[in-house]
Amino acid sequence: MEYSKADSGSYNYKELSPDGAIRLLNLAPASASSADLHCELITYTLSATTTYEALSYVWGSSETPETLHLGTSSLKITHALATALRRLRLPGQSRLLWVDAVCINQSNTSERSQQVAQMANIYRYAVRVVAWLGEDEGGALDMKSILSLSQKAAEIGLRSPQEGNRDIFHDYVYGRSERINWMMSVMSEVKNSRFVSIYTSAWFTRMWIVQEALLAKHLILCYGVDIIEWDDFEKTMMLVQAMNAGFRLPMPNRDSFLKHAWSLVEIRDHWQRALQNNSDPAEEITFYMHQLRRRGCKDDRDRVFALQGLLPVRAQNLIEPDYEKSVACVYTELARSQLKLGNIGLLYDAGLWKRKAFQLPDLGGDSSSEASLLDYLPTWVPDHRNEITFQELAEMKFGGYFGADPRVPPQLDMSKEPYRLATQATLIDIVTYIQPAFFMHDPTIRTSDIVMFFICRQLCKDLKRTFDTRFDGRRYPANEDPIVAFANALIGGATLRDFEENRDPLALWEIYEKASLNEDGEVYRAMQKEAKMPEDRKNVKGVGIEFHSELSKDGSIAWNYHRHLLTILRRHWFFISDDGYAGLAPLGSQPDTDLLAFIDGANVPFVLRDLRQDATSLVLVGPCYIYGLMESEMAKMNSAFSRGVISII
Numbered sequence: 001m002e003y004s005k006a007d008s009g010s011y012n013y014k015e016l017s018p019d020g021a022i023r024l025l026n027l028a029p030a031s032a033s034s035a036d037l038h039c040e041l042i043t044y045t046l047s048a049t050t051t052y053e054a055l056s057y058v059w060g061s062s063e064t065p066e067t068l069h070l071g072t073s074s075l076k077i078t079h080a081l082a083t084a085l086r087r088l089r090l091p092g093q094s095r096l097l098w099v100d101a102v103c104i105n106q107s108n109t110s111e112r113s114q115q116v117a118q119m120a121n122i123y124r125y126a127v128r129v130v131a132w133l134g135e136d137e138g139g140a141l142d143m144k145s146i147l148s149l150s151q152k153a154a155e156i157g158l159r160s161p162q163e164g165n166r167d168i169f170h171d172y173v174y175g176r177s178e179r180i181n182w183m184m185s186v187m188s189e190v191k192n193s194r195f196v197s198i199y200t201s202a203w204f205t206r207m208w209i210v211q212e213a214l215l216a217k218h219l220i221l222c223y224g225v226d227i228i229e230w231d232d233f234e235k236t237m238m239l240v241q242a243m244n245a246g247f248r249l250p251m252p253n254r255d256s257f258l259k260h261a262w263s264l265v266e267i268r269d270h271w272q273r274a275l276q277n278n279s280d281p282a283e284e285i286t287f288y289m290h291q292l293r294r295r296g297c298k299d300d301r302d303r304v305f306a307l308q309g310l311l312p313v314r315a316q317n318l319i320e321p322d323y324e325k326s327v328a329c330v331y332t333e334l335a336r337s338q339l340k341l342g343n344i345g346l347l348y349d350a351g352l353w354k355r356k357a358f359q360l361p362d363l364g365g366d367s368s369s370e371a372s373l374l375d376y377l378p379t380w381v382p383d384h385r386n387e388i389t390f391q392e393l394a395e396m397k398f399g400g401y402f403g404a405d406p407r408v409p410p411q412l413d414m415s416k417e418p419y420r421l422a423t424q425a426t427l428i429d430i431v432t433y434i435q436p437a438f439f440m441h442d443p444t445i446r447t448s449d450i451v452m453f454f455i456c457r458q459l460c461k462d463l464k465r466t467f468d469t470r471f472d473g474r475r476y477p478a479n480e481d482p483i484v485a486f487a488n489a490l491i492g493g494a495t496l497r498d499f500e501e502n503r504d505p506l507a508l509w510e511i512y513e514k515a516s517l518n519e520d521g522e523v524y525r526a527m528q529k530e531a532k533m534p535e536d537r538k539n540v541k542g543v544g545i546e547f548h549s550e551l552s553k554d555g556s557i558a559w560n561y562h563r564h565l566l567t568i569l570r571r572h573w574f575f576i577s578d579d580g581y582a583g584l585a586p587l588g589s590q591p592d593t594d595l596l597a598f599i600d601g602a603n604v605p606f607v608l609r610d611l612r613q614d615a616t617s618l619v620l621v622g623p624c625y626i627y628g629l630m631e632s633e634m635a636k637m638n639s640a641f642s643r644g645v646i647s648i649i
Contacts, residue, residue: 011073013105018114020046022122023103027095033086038069041103042096046121052096054126056212057084058134058202059101059298068102075102084132087222097130098122109323116302116321120215120309129216131209133201136224138194143226145193150232152186153239161238161262161269169242183243190240196252198223198233199261207295207302210288211309213264214271237265259294267291271310281315282343285334289384290349299323301330303384315341327385328377329418335381336414339421344410344601349382351622352609353586356386360611360619360649378419379620380648408632410601413645420617421648426635428596428605428626429577433470434589435463436573453516453527456566461517463490463574470576477580478628483509489582489627491561492568508561515558522555523562572625581629586622594621597646598632605629608648617649 016023021043028038044050059078066082068075081101088095104115123129156172158165173179190196198221203209213219219230241262244251251257267288274284288310292303305321318337322330338346361376377383413422437459464486471482478485487509503511515523551559572584577596585594585607595608595618607621635641 011070011075013108013111014043016043016111016114020118022046022098022115022118024050024052025097025099025102027085027089027097029090029093029095031091033089036067036069037082037085037089039102040070046118046125048125050125051127052098053128053130054098054123054212054216055084055088055100055130055132056123056203056209057081057132058206060202077101080134083135084222087132087135087224088130098126113321113323116305116323117308119306120211123212123215123309124217126216128218128220129212131203131213131219131221133198133203133221133223136197136226138197141195141197141223141226141228142193143228145189146195146228146236147232149186149189149193149195149239150235153235158235158238158242161234161241161266162273165238165242166245169239170246173246183247186239186243191252195236195240198228199237200253200256204256204260204264205296207292207297208306210264210267210292210295211306214268215309234265234268237262263291263294274312279312281312281318282338282341282345284311284315285318285338285341286343286345286349289382293384293386300327300385301325304330304334307334326374328375328381331377331384332381332418335378336418339410339412339414342410344599346382347380347599347602347606347620348604348623350380351586351606351620352379353588353622354383354386355379373419376419378421378649380421408598408600408636410599412601416647419649422645423648424600424643425646426598426600426632426638427642427644427646428598428629428635429579429581430592431575431585431589431594431596431607432578432591433466433576434573434585434591434594435459435466435575437569450527450531452566453523453562456562456569457516457524459569460490460512460565464513464517467576467582471580474580476582476628480628485582485627489584489625490568490574491564492572492584492625493627493630503557508557511554512558512561512565515555516562521558522552523558526550526555575624577626581626583624583626585624589621589624596624596626598635599646600632600636603632605632605635608646617647620648 022045023041024044026040026042028040030036030038044052058080060080061078064076064078066077066079068077068082068085078101081099085099088097105111157168173183201223213230216230221228221230221233240251240257244254270287285307288307289303292306297303297306301321301323304319308319308321311318318341319334325333335346335350361373411424416422437455467482467486474482476482476485484506487506490509491505515521518524568584572586573589574582575585575589575591576582581596589607590609593609593611593613595610596605597608598605602623604623605626607624608618609621610618629635636643
């Protein structure tokens with residue numbers, strides 16, 4: 001559901017009572033599709049016994065060129081809604097619908113808040129949820145082929161998005177020539193059915209459709225004149241996904257398929273399982289917040305309000321829609337509720353490294369500072385407007401688990417100002433050296449691009465030279481050889497399985513150093529050769545076709561190590577602290593103002609910034625990796641480190 005300041009024309013809404021009242025749109029019949037739209041708005045008390053359908057659609061442009069006639073009055077509506085209503089209008093009888101843009105007085109903030117609080121039940125009680133995907137501008141679907149694909153998915157045993165469909169499909173086809181032909185016919189059916197027109201619909205990109213699709217007792221997808229039952233759509237999606245995952249076959253609009261349509265299939269499956277398993281509310285909030293970030297909405301407060309109907313019943317009262325509150329206030333209140341549930345893991349998803357911009361407000365306490373504080377999002381609160389999540393950091397194979405540490409329970413104090421989080425912490429050290437790699441963060445440059453090899457090679461040489469100078473004649477703080485610390489810190493505690501080799505990080509570094517950093521190294525010479533090779537003999541922006549086959553075993557290890565380094569160093573900056581600890585810091589970390597610390601309850605350390613140089617008001621930069629110091633319990637027990645209460649704003 002989305003909102004805009006639509007023109008209400010001459011129609012005057014009557015106030016709804018706050019005891020569960022809703023409006024339903026009774027759409028008048030018409031035999032001609034071009035006929036004017038006529039309806040009446042009827043007030044009902046929301047209940048499971050009311051027979052109506054709920055419309056789920058994309059608002060599209062906020063312009064309202066179309067007219068909806070309500071007796072002697074009228075409402076101006078969007079072209080997208082008018083198109084949907086004309087398609088859904090029946091020729092011989094009226095149709096009772098709930099339509100957000102019309103059934104809610106969009107100009108009444110109080111009513112919007114009250115109605116959004118009932119959204120879950122509105123879609124839950126509807127006899128059917130009608131998802132309008134748009135007009136079939138490229139031609140009608142081949143419904144016979146789509147139903148055939150759905151049946152094929154059931155025949156080969158694809159039952160759930162979570163139950164190894166890739167392996168089921170692979171085992172069904174592999175080694176059997178007649179089934180290879182069957183797979184080719186499936187590919188042809190997918191293409192000829194125009195199924196791609198369904199999963200690339202803008203409807204799947206909307207945020208509110210997650211709640212609308214999950215709560216529906218009966219969901220249908222309408223595309224032009226065609227109607228698809230959700231079960232048939234889901235089975236066809238499972239077949240296409242399993243075929244692509246098992247054999248890496250070409251897929252039109254792969255990003256749309258995976259990021260939006262397939263994601264909704266997985267979310268719906270997750271929701272159904274969560275209902276059966278009495279899931280943890282804190283974990284469910286985190287899961288759905290990450291999923292909703294991928295989708296669009298017009299009001300960023302809805303990224304929280306849309307959660308209400310998705311959460312376990314005992315957690316739904318944590319969210320109370322109120323459009324009088326600012327985005328920052330809504331996000332902060334959710335974070336405080338999560339922390340009260342014990343979800344310390346939300347801190348991994350917060351911090352300056354996830355912010356596009358940051359400005360500290362006036363915290364002086366006088367009345368002039370109140371305006372800026374209303375819109376201030378504390379750094380310990382995740383900014384749900386950004387798509388990136390802490391899961392990307394966890395994929396770096398950092399040694400710690402990104403969640404709570406049961407051995408060191410959190411000690412939080414949220415009784416002070418709403419923007420301030422007081423907590424017990426162990427202060428480790430101050431960061432004195434940071435090596436940014438700005439040129440490596442260009443998303444348009446692929447990790448397989450040849451230029452990235454030479455950039456990464458030079459960066460590693462510079463880091464090693466700095467590290468050697470810093471530790472000349474000294475031991476690492478953990479009383480280890482500095483080169484061992486460097487090799488481990490550089491790859492963030494990567495496990496041996498990352499390289500499928502029984503080599504420790506030092507051995508891997510030595511292989512990489514010999515093959516890539518030395519002037520006569522095998523990979524370095526091969527890359528120089530690649531740089532001079534004609535474009536028609538290369539992969540797209542990558543190394544040549546013969547590159548991998550010509551490398552020795554150690555050369556292949558060095559190349560895989562290089563690719564792993566790129567993955568890490570494009571998201572983190574190498575640092576050294578005053579006492580000599582080394583590791584990987586979040587993007588945007590700074591020397592001399594940033595501190596390393598363990599926050600009680602969290603299982604990995606953080607970088608904090610002391611903006612006022614007095615440690616009374618710290619800002620959270622983000623989680624980090626410190627070689628030899630990745631357990632909060634160990635840090636807490638170390639008498640060399642200071643402990644105390646810190647205040648994060």
